[in-house]
Structures are given as C-alpha cells and as structure tokens.
Amino acid sequence: xxxxxxxxxxxxxAVLDKLASLRRFTPARIALGRSGSGQLTETSLRFxxxxxxxxxxxxxxxxxxxxxxLLRERDWSVVAVRSAAADRAEYxxxxxxxxxxxxxxxxxxxxxxxxxxxAIIAADGLSASAIEINLxxxxxxxxxxxLARGLTIGPLVLVEQGRVAIxxxxxxxLGARLVVVLIGERPGLSxxxxxxxxxTWRPRIGMMDASxxxxxxxxxxxxxPEEAATQIVGVIEKAFKHAVTGVQLxxxxxxxxxxxxxxxx
Amino acid sequence: xxxxxxxxxTRWSFxxxxxxxxxxxPARSGDALAGVAAKSAIERVAAQMALADLPLKTFLNVDLxxxxxxxxxxxxxxxxxxxxxxxxxxxxxxGFREWLLDAETTTSHLTALASGLxxxxxxxxxxxxxxxxxxxVAAKCNVVTAFRxxxxxxxxxxxxxxxxxxxxxxxxxxxxxxxxxxxxxxxxVIGVNPATDTLxxxxxxxxxxxxxxxxxxxxxxxxxxxxxxTAIHAINLGAPVDLVFQSIAGSEKANRGFGISLSxxxxxxxxxxxxxxxxxxxxxxxxxxxxxxxxxxxAHFGIDQQTMEARAYAIARRFTPLLVNxxxxxxxxxxxxxxxxxxxxxxxxxxxxKLLGVPMGCDVCYTNHTEADQDDMDTxxxxxxxxxxxxxxxxxxxxxxxxxxxxxxFHDILYARQTLGRRCAPEFExxxxxxxxxxxxxxxxxxxxxxxxxxxxxxxETMRT
Numbered sequence: 001x002x003x004x005x006x007x008x009x010x011x012x013x014a015v016l017d018k019l020a021s022l023r024r025f026t027p028a029r030i031a032l033g034r035s036g037s038g039q040l041t042e043t044s045l046r047f048x049x050x051x052x053x054x055x056x057x058x059x060x061x062x063x064x065x066x067x068x069x070l071l072r073e074r075d076w077s078v079v080a081v082r083s084a085a086a087d088r089a090e091y092x093x094x095x096x097x098x099x100x101x102x103x104x105x106x107x108x109x110x111x112x113x114x115x116x117x118x119a120i121i122a123a124d125g126l127s128a129s130a131i132e133i134n135l136x137x138x139x140x141x142x143x144x145x146x147l148a149r150g151l152t153i154g155p156l157v158l159v160e161q162g163r164v165a166i167x168x169x170x171x172x173x174l175g176a177r178l179v180v181v182l183i184g185e186r187p188g189l190s191x192x193x194x195x196x197x198x199x200t201w202r203p204r205i206g207m208m209d210a211s212x213x214x215x216x217x218x219x220x221x222x223x224x225p226e227e228a229a230t231q232i233v234g235v236i237e238k239a240f241k242h243a244v245t246g247v248q249l250x251x252x253x254x255x256x257x258x259x260x261x262x263x264x265x
Numbered sequence: 266x267x268x269x270x271x272x273x274x275t276r277w278s279f280x281x282x283x284x285x286x287x288x289x290x291p292a293r294s295g296d297a298l299a300g301v302a303a304k305s306a307i308e309r310v311a312a313q314m315a316l317a318d319l320p321l322k323t324f325l326n327v328d329l330x331x332x333x334x335x336x337x338x339x340x341x342x343x344x345x346x347x348x349x350x351x352x353x354x355x356x357x358x359x360g361f362r363e364w365l366l367d368a369e370t371t372t373s374h375l376t377a378l379a380s381g382l383x384x385x386x387x388x389x390x391x392x393x394x395x396x397x398x399x400x401x402v403a404a405k406c407n408v409v410t411a412f413r414x415x416x417x418x419x420x421x422x423x424x425x426x427x428x429x430x431x432x433x434x435x436x437x438x439x440x441x442x443x444x445x446x447x448x449x450x451x452x453x454v455i456g457v458n459p460a461t462d463t464l465x466x467x468x469x470x471x472x473x474x475x476x477x478x479x480x481x482x483x484x485x486x487x488x489x490x491x492x493x494x495t496a497i498h499a500i501n502l503g504a505p506v507d508l509v510f511q512s513i514a515g516s517e518k519a520n521r522g523f524g525i526s527l528s529x530x531x532x533x534x535x536x537x538x539x540x541x542x543x544x545x546x547x548x549x550x551x552x553x554x555x556x557x558x559x560x561x562x563x564a565h566f567g568i569d570q571q572t573m574e575a576r577a578y579a580i581a582r583r584f585t586p587l588l589v590n591x592x593x594x595x596x597x598x599x600x601x602x603x604x605x606x607x608x609x610x611x612x613x614x615x616x617x618x619k620l621l622g623v624p625m626g627c628d629v630c631y632t633n634h635t636e637a638d639q640d641d642m643d644t645x646x647x648x649x650x651x652x653x654x655x656x657x658x659x660x661x662x663x664x665x666x667x668x669x670x671x672x673x674x675f676h677d678i679l680y681a682r683q684t685l686g687r688r689c690a691p692e693f694e695x696x697x698x699x700x701x702x703x704x705x706x707x708x709x710x711x712x713x714x715x716x717x718x719x720x721x722x723x724x725x726e727t728m729r730t
Contacts, residue, residue: 018722019444025725026430026437029662029674030444037679039662047639047662051671054633092598092634093294126634187633188669217431 027190050189057184057192059088062128064158070136076143077155079112081105081170083123085161098163101170109157109173116154118146118236119176119203123162127184130195134218134225135182138195141229142180149237164198164212171203178239179203180232185216194219197228199235201245211246213239266327270315277311282327285319286385287569288312289392291609295557295570295600302569313393317359322350324385330566330576335517336527341383341579349381358389365390365402365620372407379582379622384515384575387617391571396609396648399616403652406619410587411546412486412507414452414692416655417624422687423656424678425588425626426451429667433460435473439725441661442477447718448675449682449702449709452693453588453626453656454508454551456488460667467491468504473728475505480724481700484692486543486587488551493525493533500536507542508551508587509533512558515576519564527580534584545692548587553628554578555592556610557600570600571610575617582623588656589618590626593645595670598634604641607631611645615654626656630672639663639671646677650685657681679709 020031032043039047068078084100085091091098101109120142122135139156146153154174159166164181171179178201185194195218200207213235218228239245268279279285287301289312296302303309325345332338347354352374353361364370391399409417416423428441438457445451455478457470467489474487486507489496493511500506511530512523520526530550537549559565559573574591581589591614594607601607611627618625629645631637646657663674681687688694688707697703704710 019447019718022436022440022443022722022725025434025440027666028428028430028437028441028444028660029664030440032662032674032676034676034679037676037683039674039676043662047664050664051633051638058634093602094298095599096298186669188666189633189664189671190666191669 047189054187054189054192057127057129057187060128062124062131062160064160067131067135068158071139071156074136074140076139078158079108079155080158081108081160083159083161083163083166088161091161095163098161099165099169101166105159106169106173109170112155113173113175114154115175117151117177117240119154119157119167119171119174119179121157121159121162121167121170121179121181123159123166123181123183125162125183125196126186127192127194129193130184130219131182133193133220134195138182138218138225138229141226142232145229145233146236149233151236151240165207167198167200168203168205168207171200172205177202178236178245180236191217191219191222194222197232199232199239199245201239201243211248213245213249268315268319270311270318272307272311272314277308277315279312279315282323283329283566283568283572285312285316286389286392286572287567289316290569290571291392293556293570293600293606293610294598294602295560298599299560299565299567299570301567316389317357317362317393319358319389321356321358321361321386322354324383324389329385329568329572330516337516337520337576337580340527340583341576344380344579344583345383346380349378351381352378353381359393361386361390362393362398366398370405372405375406375620376622379620382621384579384617384621385572387620388572388575391613391616394616396612399612400648400652403616403619406653408619408622408624408655410548410585410624412543412548412587413545414484414690415545416453416587416690418691419653420686420688421690422650422654422681423453423626423690424450425453425590425656425658426455427458427658427660427665427672428455429458429660429665431460431667433457433466433470435469435728436725438470438473439477439728442474443718443721443725444661445659445675446481446483447702448679449689449697450659450675450678451483452485452690454486454488456490456508456510456551458490458668462491462495464495464498467495467499468502471499471504471506475507477721477724481721482696484696490553493529497533497536500540505542506537506540508549509537510551510553512553513577513580514554514558514562514564515573516559516564516566519559519562519573522562522564527583530580530584546587548585550584550586552577552581552586552589553592554581554589554614555596556614557596560600561596571613574614575621578618578621578623581618582621586624588626589623590628590656590658591615591618592628592630594631594635594637595628595668597632598636601635603636604631604638604644607635607637607641608645608648612648612652615649615652624655626658627654628658628672630658630670632670642671642673643677646673646681647685650681650687682707
C-alpha cells in the first residue's frame, strides 16, 4: 500500500530530517548518512574518540590515596586493600584473582571484624572515573538513609583491582549481615563513568551471581547517585525483611523485578 | 590411555584425550585461565602432532564428559550416524584435515558427512588447521534453512538487525529497526535483546516487532531474545512469536546455569511450531553460543573452551534451528584476550558449526576491556565472508547502547555486499527492490528513495513508550 506512492524528489530531504528526528527516542547512532558503504569522516572519527575514552577509562588508575583522604574528611572509617591481582593486565586475564583479597588485604580486614549490619565496599572495577565521579555523593546519601533505619555500617573498604565477588570474602571476614559492592562498570561508548551497586545477603566466598541484586548505570546522566541511594536502600530493607537477595528476593516480590544480572566486569 | 610424540629426541606425553586437545589448542586466555593450556610453544606443537596421528574413531570410544552424567554427551553419542561417518572412519585427525581440503571433497560430501561427525572430531581437526584451512573448508559447506525467507544459499550473507534500546523503549527500538531496514539489514532476523526478562516486556517487544514487520510487509522473521521459558509462556498467551531464542553451552551443567535442559528446548520448539508462522520453512529456533561460557559457569570439566563450544553445536543441530551464532568477542578478555584470539575463535566456531551442519553465523564484536578495535572487526568480517558465513549481526553505528559493546555497523553490511559481492536472502532482496531501496543490481539507493519511510516514521511517532 505505502509503496504505491512514488517518492518525490522534494520529499527526500524532509524524510531524512525526519529520520534524524527519531534520535530523540534512542541514544543509538541512527541516521548517520554514508559515503558509498563507508561512514562519513566526522562520524568515523567521533566513534574512534568515544572508543579511545572508553579504553582510557579501563586502563586509568584510580587515585586511592585522594579518595581515602576525601572520605576520611567526611567521617568515614576507611580501610584500603588490594585484590590478589597484581596489576591491570593480570586483573583483565584473571577474574578469579580480582575476586580474592591479597594476603595483606585479608589481614587488614580481619582487624576490623565487628559484625555490622551492612558492609560497604568500593572497587575500581573497570572504570576509575565511575568511582571518582559518583562514589562520594552516593555514599553520603546511603549512610544517612541506612542510619535512619537503625542499621549499623562497617568501615568503608576501598579495593584496588577488585571484582564484584570480592565483597563476599570481605563481608564474610567482617562478619557483616549484608554487603553492598559499589564498582566501576565496563565502559560503553556512550558512558565511561557508570557505577554498579551489587547487594548480597549473608556474603560468603563462592556465592553465585544469581544471589545478588544489581542496580546499574549509576552516573549523573543515568541513574543519579542520590536516586540510586534510595533504590539501594529499598533493596536492603527487603533483604533484611526476607533474609535473602537475588533471584529468590525477586520471586518474593512478584512481577516487579530488581535486576539479577551477571556483573559487567 | 595416554598420547605421545617425540620431537628431537624429547618425548612429550599427554595423559588423556582432553589434555591432548587442550594443549593442542591455539593460544587463548581462557584456556590459560582454566589452567589447561600448553605451557610452551613447543608443547603446543607436540600436542598438535600427537593429535594429528590420532585415529578419528577414538572420539567414539572416549567420553570427555561422562555419558552417564551429561545429557549433551548422550545426545552426541546416541545421535552419531555410523553410515555417514564411514567415508572418513579410517582416517587420523591429520588425514581428515587433508580429506577436507582435497578438491575431490565437495559440498555434497560434506553435507552427507555432518551427522557422522561428533563435535569433538570437528574441534580436534580445527586445532591443526590454519585460518586459511578453516576458511577454505567452511566455504565448501552449505547449510540452508528457511522460515519467511531462505537463509544460507551460496553467495549470500544475511544479517540480524539488532535494534536494542537501554530500556526497551518501543519507539527507540522501532527507530533503530527502521534505520537498519534502510541499509538493507535484517534478512536473517530482526532480533532484540530485552533489557529486562519480564513476560510483559517480552510480549510487548514481539508485538512491536511483528507490527512493524507486517506494516512494511517485510519477508523476514522477528525475535525477542528473552529466556526460552518466557517465550513458552508468551506463546501460550497468544504472542506472535516467530523464532524462539536461547543461549546454549556444551555441557548439561552449563545449560543448567542458563536455566535450560534439552527437554525445555524441545518444549519450546513444539510451541513455536504449533503457531505455524513460517511461510517458506519451519526452522523456528535461534541459538547463541560463545567460547568461555562453560568455563564461566564452572562447567567445563577440564576441557578446553573451543571443544566445549563445538559441543554446543550438537545441541543446536538437534533442534534444526534457522540461525545459530557465536557471540565471539562478547564474553570478555579473560576468554579471548585480543583481536588475534577473537579472529581465530570466530573462524573456528564458524568452521565447526558448518562442518556439523549448523546454519552458523557470528556476532563480530568486542568489549571495551578487550585489546581489539574496529579494524579487527573489519578483518574478521572479511575473513568470515570469504568463508561463507551464514549471517552476521549489525547495530546502528556499531554501538550497542543496551549491551555496551561494539558489533558491526549497518555500513559494514554494505561493504560486504559491494566489495565482497555477498547478497542477502532472495525474498528479502526482492522486497528491497519493490520498496525502492535498491536498484536492479542490488545496490542501495539514496535512503530517501522509498515511499515507505514517511509512513513508517509516522507509525513510530504514534507509538507509546
């Protein structure tokens, strides 16, 4: 039916404009134009710039001293440790090492065993800028909301070269009832500063990803840190009520699911 | 039983078959992570030499994953066709490589052989083949499937149009879908990875895709890549499901990690067939696989990741799918570290799939923490096109804004058509011409040359989120 209308030359530009107008519905790179089968020069270079940003974010080193200093000034008790992965190259090839503490790190954590309700862990993961930009505003709100609910909070643990599951060893060692891991997510082309929050009830070494709940895409232009804090505490309240996280918590909640996904790490 | 070879007076021993296969595998990070890789370059070649001398029929007598404990092993051995195997049953792995390359071995020989091969045989021979060998043999294989169009004919390259959106916004999905159709993409399938796995979203996405397909009368099939159990529920509730999707892996334990079993897949296939939506064929399943998925679920049984990957194709062929693809660079640098490892794995997966009779495609892709870039994707696309890959995946501008990784751009499909001479499915090719999108030679015209675009945009404008 539609194809019976012959196209008119004068319509062409208007139609292309309309296609570009669909960009308001999606961040996807639509209506790019082309030259032969190739992309236009500006488009091609813009893509390379975005990839360069993402690559640099993956390999950037987080300044743990400055972050620790900043948080101590805001009355956080901070413990800084390293995972068993020696450097970024080993971290990328050996996820198992990023999930375990270095021997020194384990000793440091053992000295803080208090059995608090909630342990909060911040790890560089795959994006240093995610921590630099989002951690402090998120933590301030998170602390306020948790204390208002009468929950005790353990020391803030900063982890270098850490993966999500390192929270299991740290939480277990601290004797915490629940652990929240805040970690830099794998950068995409459109966002290199995205933080993920993983909530795990009764953390212990060897837990499956299906036993965590995840709140993703925390960043100023995505889920703002203040809103994320509210959502994280919402999950924590339900976890304490039902003594579970992950798939099983979703099953209790019925249709409205909190995502349970494999870590983007 | 152990395996040996001697090089310059040094005797190399491999104490069992899975060790031999693992040590003979071209280097990749996942096998090192699993602790099964060769410890030196010479040990790798020694294993390849010992493997080349191994009789092919050995694989019928040795279980890599115990038969009693694993339904995938049972499927492989119970489904083996001795008559089809007969022409190569006397060969060693090395002799089999030469048989495959021999000009006397033609497409019809390879088609007849498929059901006589086990995945382990395909994996074994691939380990002693160079990239060129993998391309040359795969190019002789031909696997044709059909649903609303015909996929896999000689000289053709189909595409999955992947219009993902971070929150599954209907208009956002439709916008990317339209962008892809204007580039002539989407003849393999228009398939969305949903951001959530709820039944409601699944139903909404398949209805949306079906609505756009019908309005534009596109001779293709659509798919929401939710979990197979969600698809079964949706079919029972009357959703317009063309293809049922599922990720699969090479052991029962790994598939349990995906929440599936062979019986669930059979149930899904029956459900999709009951809708009888295909017009030119009845291949209703779509599977994705990827090296490293079994290891990441701790379900690899000490077997190298490429052999485990090939075992997944035995599951795929049991369900006569329309499409299968490896998501080769998606699983991460701990399994395939860089562009070189991704390229090798993409060619191996395609070769093994085709040899086993599977309509094999590839998501030519990488993540931002992998040592790879778009140059590597161009290389792999070019090599896979030479190998006759069934289909590849494309997204707007190569940037998947939901899964946060890079695949191919719609532009890259045009490159494969114009520079490498690969055409799309014939029914889809006719449609592109009818719509005024291509000229009689199949060359894409100015995008605005279609009268359908204005109304299609108007349709999107009226959609709710």
